[in-house]
Amino acid sequence: MSHSTMAELRRALDGRWAEVRDTVRTELATSEWATPTEPLPITDYRERTTGQLLRLMHLPWTKAGFSDEPGTPGDIGASLTMFEMLGHVDLSLFVKVGVQVGLFGGAVAGLGTQRHHDEYLEKIAAGELLGCFAMTEVGGGSDVANLETTATYDSDTDEIVVHTPSPSAVKDYIGNAAKDGTMAAVFAQLIVDGTSHGVHCVLVPVRAADGTAMPGVTIGDCGAKIGLPGVDNGELSFDQVRVPRDNLLDRFGQITAPDPAKGTSAYTSGIESDSRRFFSMLGTLVRGRVSVGGSAGAATRNALTLAIRYATRRDQFSRPDLGDGLGSGIRLLEYSTHRRRLLIPLARSYALALATNALVADVHDKQVGSGEADADETAVRRLEERAASLKVANTDHASRTIQACREACGGAGYMWENRFGALRSDVDVFTTFEGDNTVLLQLVAKGLLTQYKDAFESFDTRAMIGFAARNVFESAVERAFGGSIVQRLIAGAPGRDADNALEDRGGQLAIFEDREEHTVATLAARMRSRSSDEDADPAEVLSAVQPHMLAAAWAHIDRLLLEAFAEVAEGCEDEEARTLLCTVCDLFVYSTVEANAAWFLEHGRISAAQSKAVSARVD
Ligand SMILES: Cc1cc2nc3c(=O)[nH]c(=O)nc-3n(C[C@H](O)[C@H](O)[C@H](O)COP(=O)(O)OP(=O)(O)OC[C@H]3O[C@@H](n4cnc5c(N)ncnc54)[C@H](O)[C@@H]3O)c2cc1C
Incomplete structure (x- = not known):
């Protein structure tokens, strides 16, 4: 691969705040910052993390989220990118900084007024007030x-x-x-x-x-x-x-x-x-959710890097020597099972990283560009839903993938010094805090139901079910991360039933949109039929449709990921880099269709022959 291709790939993946990534890569790359290679007693680990927090708070670039100008936010995009990068360093440190700056500082900045900002923000940014x-x-x-x-x-x-x-x-x-x-x-x-x-x-x-x-x-x-x-x-x-x-x-x-x-x-x-009012307050804290998702994504990429590197170097079993003296060891990555275990999650990690970059840019533009206070309420709600979607998607992917990486390294993966133990146990709770994933998925589904009528002020079960019962849905997706490139691709897509629909990027986008639209529309229909009885208990109706709510939210998440991936991959200017990114994007698409083959088959979206062809493409 040429240097220019590598540079282009890096540019595409690093996104808008690439220089922040480089700063963290340079300044926190030493073992002094990294997760210890042996488990430490809890008191020592706490001391170490507090010390790291205080040292970090004295570095100028950690103050990106705070502004010198009263009443204006700092460089939100830089701050969120810094948080994500801490996920590559040590997750205890990420959480410690996250609590201090993102949660405590975020509450004072987002929920407080000028007198609170004047009195506390500088001390919080300097680590003088924990x-x-x-x-x-x-x-x-x-x-x-x-x-x-x-x-x-x-x-x-x-x-x-x-x-x-x-x-x-x-x-x-x-x-x-x-x-x-x-x-x-x-x-x-x-x-x-x-x-x-x-x-x-x-x-x-x-x-x-x-x-x-x-x-x-x-x-x-x-x-x-x-x-x-x-x-x-x-x-x-x-x-x-x-x-x-x-x-x-x-x-x-x-x-x-x-x-x-x-x-x-x-x-x-x-x-x-x-x-x-309370949901508006929570909305100002959206950055915490973005950071948790981003850092879980970073931790997952650490695990994948370790496991894939190992798989390119380790042999297990040998090819039989057929008498030509060519018998040789078989690299782990030569096994198709191993490639499936590691490369499918890798493709999803690319999609998640690019979607997270797009989300960070969105949050930055809404909170800095137009001014948080002036942002239109519907746009703010949409941003919260996307933050919830990517928090769930990143953290769910992290837990599953880090475990897969541990297993993919065999016994070596179980040794503490190889980091999987700490990564796995640290990232575990990310599915629970900053909003439990199952609860957040329902919030996302609720947002999808009310896409065109913001009838709800809270996640109120009775109101939501009443709304679903009264309205016939003609669901249509609202494009989130797809810009002009995605629009053009969809406009030029072959019809859903065309033979080549799955091979065409526009066709893929249309198929993912269709799955989301259909799942949301049938969710509404189920709610309607279950709540047609006046005496229906809203809690029971909700409980009955919960699995469908989750399915709708996941269909939405997959569509968001593909939009973000397609926008960057297809827009890449270097041809070699574009080909590479498009290949990885295809793997993301085919493996997602394969994982949801039951839905696509049951709903007549693909034939049995197409389903088999999809699996062959994944291989
Ligand atoms: C290490 C750690 C650090 C934390 N740090 C902080 C902090 O600094 N500040 C803070 O305020 N909090 C913090 N928390 C708390 C965290 O945010 C909560 O644990 C989280 O919100 C989940 O709440 P819960 O524990 O009450 O679980 P519950 O809400 O009781 O959930 C238990 C289970 O029930 C399921 N469930 C709940 N409701 C529903 C529903 N409606 N439908 C379907 N399933 C449902 C959930 O999916 C989950 O599996 C922290 C937690 C941990 C573990």
Whole structure:
């Protein structure tokens, strides 16, 4: 391969923030940063990760997500790319930085107003104020709108009283809580003058400078976990802890000072509905989800690189010597089973990496380009759905692929120094935090159902089912990552039933779109038929259609991935690089059709002969 082809390939894969990737590659390439080659005791690993976090926070390029100009975001694309690259280094470090900068810093930046930015952001960026993001409770992690912790405004003292009313309201699994965090962004039901206004976020000091818990705060340590040993996850509970009213992160809802004449205070918000306000708040935190997906993708590429390199060097069994003296060892990668195990996930990794690049650019352009506050709400929702889609797709792929890579390296794969153990156990929880994958897939499906009518303010089961029951769907996909190249390809595609539809890029795109459209339309039809009875229990209807919701979300995800891949591969200017990328893109397409052959066959989209031909192409 020529140098120019290699450079072009790298340019295509590195995307818009290539220089950030190069900086991380240069500055964090030493063993001092990488995951240790032997398991460390948890206390040592935590010390090491905290030390790394503090050192990182002094490097200028880690501040990309923070801006010097008040009220404006930093270079969001650079910051998200930096997070993704930390996934190549060490996942404990990624999570530790993610909690500090992405979650805690992100809550202050996204949910707070100017006074919070002025007071805290610089200290957060410098690592002088270490913080936690305390949302999950023992009783509920996925259903966060109904969490139990309360934040009650006391107009007599102009303070907010944060309280844990029951054992199930204890904040659990909170990163940075067990050892380092001195302040927590606590999510709680805000109560003003006896009225609850839904979940809001309040800054609560949790630890004094000497490391002891603040009065009224109880801190626990989650101890050893399956992975991420460098992250100090802990529990937090509050016994009537008082903080000034100013500690409410009040971009979306404000408490006005008590009226001296009436002695009452008031709650105000530009968004009337509690649930819509809460979902708008969550929307500002979308970057966390993008980062988790991106870093899981990076960790997967590490595993694939190790396993594929090993497979190109290791022989197992030999060709029989037929008397011509040519008997020789067989490279692992010569086995078609081995190629299937590693190269199919590799092709999907390419698709995921390119789609993640497109998502990062989208988030950057929406939050920096047009200004987050002005962005149109539907566009923001679409972005959240794409972030959820790629979070699920990247993390699901990571768990499966890292295990496959471990097995593909045999006994060597089981040795700690070869990294699969740490990669596998660290990445495991990525399918759970920043939104459990099964719950997120349902959120994605809900978004697909409401593509043309944004009738919902929250993931409300009854409203969604009522909506599906009332509306006949003529689903049509909304193009996400495909630009002019994808448009042109689809316009020139042969018909769905044409013999060469699967070999033509436009035909492939049309087939993936068709699968998504059909699955969404039949999901709506199922919901309609199940909810035609007035007394139908929405929870039961939802439960009955859940598998179909997941199928629709996966069809959507596969279509997003193909759009992103096709746009880059077909648009590549170097011919050799384009041919290579297009071959990998074909493998992604054929292996995806093969994995879903039952659907394509059952729905008459491909014949049995075509299905066999697809498998032959994968081979
Ligand atoms: C290492 C680690 C670090 C974390 N860090 C933080 C942090 O810093 N801050 C923070 O606030 N939280 C944090 N969390 C919490 C994390 O976000 C939650 O664990 C996660 O949201 C899932 O919630 P849960 O544990 O209550 O699981 P549950 O919501 O109880 O889910 C359990 C199972 O039920 C399934 N399920 C749930 N609801 C549905 C449904 N409607 N339909 C179908 N299936 C469903 C899920 O798929 C899952 O398999 C962390 C967790 C871990 C493990």
